[in-house]
Amino acid sequence: MPHETVCPECSEPLEPDDKFCGVCGADLSAPRQPDAYELAPPDPAAVPEPPGGEPESYELAPPGRDTDTLPFGLGTADLPRARITDPRLDPSAGGPSASSPRCVACGMGDVDPDGYCEHCGHAQPRPRDHQEQELDGVAAVTDRGLRHHRNEDAFALATTALPDGTPAVVAVVCDGVSSAYRPDDASEAAAGTASGSLARSLARGARPEEAMRDALLVAAQAVTDLAAETPEEEARRHHNAPACTCVSAITSGKTFTVGWIGDSRAYWIPDDRSAPASRLTEDDSWAERMVSMGLMTQAEAYADERAHAITGWLGADAVELDPHTASFEPDEPGVVVVCTDGLWNYAESAAELASVVPEDARTRPLHCARTLVGVAIDGGGHDNITVAVLPFPAA
Amino acid sequence: MANFSKSNVPQFSVDIYQNEFLPEGGREVNAIVTVTSTGGGTTGGLPLATHGPGDVPGSPAGAPGAAVVIMVDCSGSMDYPPTKMRSAREATAAAIDTIRDGVAFAVVAGTHQAKEVYPANGGLAVADPATRHQAKEALRRLGSGGGTAIGSWLRLANRLLSTAEVSIRHGILLTDGRNEHEKPEQLRAALESCAGRFTCDARGVGTDWEVKELTGIASALLGTVDIVADPSGLEADFRRMMETAMGKEVADVALRVWTPQGAEIQYVKQVAPTVEDLTARRTEAGPRAGDYPTGSWGDESRDYHVNVVVPAAGVGQEMLAARISLVLPQPDGTPRVLGQGLVRALWTDDMAASTRINPQVAHYTGQAELAQVIQQGLEARKQGDLDSATAKLGRAVQLASASGNDDTAKLLAKVVDVVDAVTGTVRLKARVADADEMTLETRSTKTVRVKK
Ligand SMILES: [Zn+2]
Ligand SMILES: [Zn+2]
Numbered sequence: 001m002p003h004e005t006v007c008p009e010c011s012e013p014l015e016p017d018d019k020f021c022g023v024c025g026a027d028l029s030a031p032r033q034p035d036a037y038e039l040a041p042p043d044p045a046a047v048p049e050p051p052g053g054e055p056e057s058y059e060l061a062p063p064g065r066d067t068d069t070l071p072f073g074l075g076t077a078d079l080p081r082a083r084i085t086d087p088r089l090d091p092s093a094g095g096p097s098a099s100s101p102r103c104v105a106c107g108m109g110d111v112d113p114d115g116y117c118e119h120c121g122h123a124q125p126r127p128r129d130h131q132e133q134e135l136d137g138v139a140a141v142t143d144r145g146l147r148h149h150r151n152e153d154a155f156a157l158a159t160t161a162l163p164d165g166t167p168a169v170v171a172v173v174c175d176g177v178s179s180a181y182r183p184d185d186a187s188e189a190a191a192g193t194a195s196g197s198l199a200r201s202l203a204r205g206a207r208p209e210e211a212m213r214d215a216l217l218v219a220a221q222a223v224t225d226l227a228a229e230t231p232e233e234e235a236r237r238h239h240n241a242p243a244c245t246c247v248s249a250i251t252s253g254k255t256f257t258v259g260w261i262g263d264s265r266a267y268w269i270p271d272d273r274s275a276p277a278s279r280l281t282e283d284d285s286w287a288e289r290m291v292s293m294g295l296m297t298q299a300e301a302y303a304d305e306r307a308h309a310i311t312g313w314l315g316a317d318a319v320e321l322d323p324h325t326a327s328f329e330p331d332e333p334g335v336v337v338v339c340t341d342g343l344w345n346y347a348e349s350a351a352e353l354a355s356v357v358p359e360d361a362r363t364r365p366l367h368c369a370r371t372l373v374g375v376a377i378d379g380g381g382h383d384n385i386t387v388a389v390l391p392f393p394a395a
Numbered sequence: 396m397a398n399f400s401k402s403n404v405p406q407f408s409v410d411i412y413q414n415e416f417l418p419e420g421g422r423e424v425n426a427i428v429t430v431t432s433t434g435g436g437t438t439g440g441l442p443l444a445t446h447g448p449g450d451v452p453g454s455p456a457g458a459p460g461a462a463v464v465i466m467v468d469c470s471g472s473m474d475y476p477p478t479k480m481r482s483a484r485e486a487t488a489a490a491i492d493t494i495r496d497g498v499a500f501a502v503v504a505g506t507h508q509a510k511e512v513y514p515a516n517g518g519l520a521v522a523d524p525a526t527r528h529q530a531k532e533a534l535r536r537l538g539s540g541g542g543t544a545i546g547s548w549l550r551l552a553n554r555l556l557s558t559a560e561v562s563i564r565h566g567i568l569l570t571d572g573r574n575e576h577e578k579p580e581q582l583r584a585a586l587e588s589c590a591g592r593f594t595c596d597a598r599g600v601g602t603d604w605e606v607k608e609l610t611g612i613a614s615a616l617l618g619t620v621d622i623v624a625d626p627s628g629l630e631a632d633f634r635r636m637m638e639t640a641m642g643k644e645v646a647d648v649a650l651r652v653w654t655p656q657g658a659e660i661q662y663v664k665q666v667a668p669t670v671e672d673l674t675a676r677r678t679e680a681g682p683r684a685g686d687y688p689t690g691s692w693g694d695e696s697r698d699y700h701v702n703v704v705v706p707a708a709g710v711g712q713e714m715l716a717a718r719i720s721l722v723l724p725q726p727d728g729t730p731r732v733l734g735q736g737l738v739r740a741l742w743t744d745d746m747a748a749s750t751r752i753n754p755q756v757a758h759y760t761g762q763a764e765l766a767q768v769i770q771q772g773l774e775a776r777k778q779g780d781l782d783s784a785t786a787k788l789g790r791a792v793q794l795a796s797a798s799g800n801d802d803t804a805k806l807l808a809k810v811v812d813v814v815d816a817v818t819g820t821v822r823l824k825a826r827v828a829d830a831d832e833m834t835l836e837t838r839s840t841k842t843v844r845v846k847k
Binding site for chain 2: 106109112114116117118119120121122123144145146147148149150178
């Protein structure tokens with residue numbers, strides 16, 4: 001393969017035997033213009049046909065935008081929704097002293113130790129309302145959205161190395177089931193447990209799909225354990241034990257692997273937007289079950305009010321645990337987008353999602369994740385939103 | 396001052412039961428607040444906190460300083476039937492036997508004026524075997540004659556109790572007749588001067604006393620009220636009352652309710668063990684907060700229903716609709732928080748969530764209505780409005796039956812013939828014993844807790 005003298009991604013000058021760019025980490029051995037690129041989808045029938053999308057009909061944040069400014073939620077007039085990650089940590093929030101921050105809703109009251117305004121009673125933004133994280137090779141953003149009082153989604157990221165030294169990147173995204181109690185604890189426990197398990201298994205040399213199955217099973221156990229530690233009185237008052245969905249992605253070397261239970265999803269968005277984007281996961285949902293059983297068309301199934309009822313989840317009440325995994329070796333660069341339904345409800349098909357993924361997603365994954373959260377917020381933000389973006393190939 | 400003796404202040408827990416979800420535009424928040432006090436000095440529970448300014452002033456180590464005054468009706472009517480005065484004397488003796496060593500006490504004889512019976516020195520005696528014996532001897536001198544002026548009894552009790560440096564001050568009042576020898580304003584004024592100074596249980600013996608008068612006294616002085624229709628039941632009742640009084644570990648506890656700017660408290664009611672509307676008894680306690688008196692506490696549990704209307708907020712918003720604390724005033728004026736709970740409001744577009752009615756709120760809304768329709772039904776019956784009486788008491792039968800309030804259902808069955816409890820179909824009984832009607836009225840506010 002002829003050697004390039006500058007990085008095709010960022011134009012950094014290269015040494016003749018560089019395999020990766022020292023600045024942006026681009027894999028220099030990867031072919032830049034693949035003729036053919038094959039995905040091994042879980043079930044081709046389940047991947048919706050690209051509707052010949054109209055990318056122009058979606059509004060993207062201008063690419064040149066200051067990366068420190070979030071591309072959404074700028075309506076600061078809407079004070080209760082002011083997007084401060086945690087006002088207690090924000091010195092500009094004002095107030096008579098650092099220990100008594102002012103209410104973001106009325107601007108008059110101090111915030112009490114329980115996180116409510118002592119004047120107007122409004123709950124103050126909590127750390128989980130909006131969180132962002134970026135590691136080498138992955139970035140994620142989670143947001144409460146506009147219509148839910150708390151964020152029941154959670155994510156966890158990890159980086160590790162295989163025994164041969166190949167770096168591996170892990171992203172886990174979970175969505176707590178609202179009709180169960182402690183959904184926020186369920187998603188947090190599952191995400192943390194799965195990501196820790198994945199990192200350990202990969203470092204130990206486990207095959208990615210095997211690591212993925214194990215991670216989903218231990219995460220499920222962690223959620224199941226929450227039911228046991230819940231006081232009886234509390235359990236009596238509610239119906240369902242803590243539960244959540246889970247979708248994870250691993251990028252390492254020339255492959256990436258996804259694993260999931262529930263209806264949180266992963267998508268493959270190639271850099272070359274003329275190449276088809278793909279949904280990599282098949283929801284454990286009533287609608288998908290109807291479609292896969294051939295009982296309904298996609299359109300019929302999704303028109304039903306039961307469409308989004310999930311048929312698989314992590315938690316004590318889960319009927320059976322059926323972790324799904326799939327591995328892929330695309331021979332072109334792109335990003336894996338892992339997300340909860342808070343995003344995909346606003347960009348359901350792979351083509352629709354691809355049309356709102358910024359062009360520089362692979363080099364600016366955090367910006368991409370923020371942009372996608374912004375798409376959901378602008379669409380109404382009806383649910384909590386969580387997005388993780390993993391550039392491929394992994395750095 | 397170092398003090399290593401054990402605290403007698405019990406541990407308070409505050410549990411909130413509510414449906415916190417409101418629909419878009421919703422403003423009314425209902426919550427049941429269960430307050431439970433356990434431990435304290437008598438049951439070996441953990442003390443609330445390390446010792447400090449929270450100690451009961453003047454109390455001997457290991458005992459909550461307490462004082463109690465027994466007020467015995469000695470009006471002329473106590474002579475008929477003759478068993479009445481004898482029973483009152485025996486009941487008072489039994490109560491005296493129940494007073495713990497170290498507790499200050501006195502006995503007052505009530506007629507159209509109040510007279511000290513024991514120790515009769517303008518103050519209180521400290522209970523020990525000798526003083527208990529002397530007090531019982533003094534009861535022999537109790538005669539009857541004269542009228543009834545309950546306000547004067549309460550004023551004397553207040554004077555005697557205020558001579559003791561104790562935190563728990565309690566009265567036990569026994570009467571058999573109406574407050575005929577003073578004006579209602581005089582009783583009202585006496586209650587105002589005594590409220591917050593001591594708590595008082597009231598008992599009516601026989602059927603010639605006025606239910607509203609005694610319930611008013613017990614309510615103002617945060618005590619219990621009951622009828623003892625048969626004088627032979629007095630002794631056991633007095634002993635129980637005194638035992639409960641001896642179990643009190645902390646006095647003057649207030650339910651502090653903070654609400655946000657723009658919110659309006661519609662009501663604060665005690666709903667278990669009895670219905671007691673505290674709404675009008677609020678005293679301001681700092682910005683947007685008010686205190687509602689709850690009296691003294693032993694090991695016990697009570698439920699309160701708080702209804703607050705908050706300013707509406709958008710879907711997805713969360714507001715603290717009320718912060719409920721149990722506070723104990725300190726000698727230096729700063730309140731000590733014994734426990735607290737949060738009443739929240741969350742606006743959602745999930746109709747299934749916002750239309751759900753919390754079972755505790757539904758239950759106590761029904762129990763409060765039960766007390767109200769019993770009182771309205773009995774009043775209508777007295778006024779001769781039999782249609783209204785039938786409808787109200789029928790509804791009462793229905794509510795008592797549905798909620799499992801069996802005691803009240805039994806009392807109702809002595810006043811009406813129940814045709815169908817489920818639909819509340821009843822017929823008024825032609826003849827009802829005075830004692831049955833008075834018992835129903837006196838106990839109309841008794842509630843049961845949610846069936847588990
Ligand atoms: Zn580069
Ligand atoms: Zn405020």
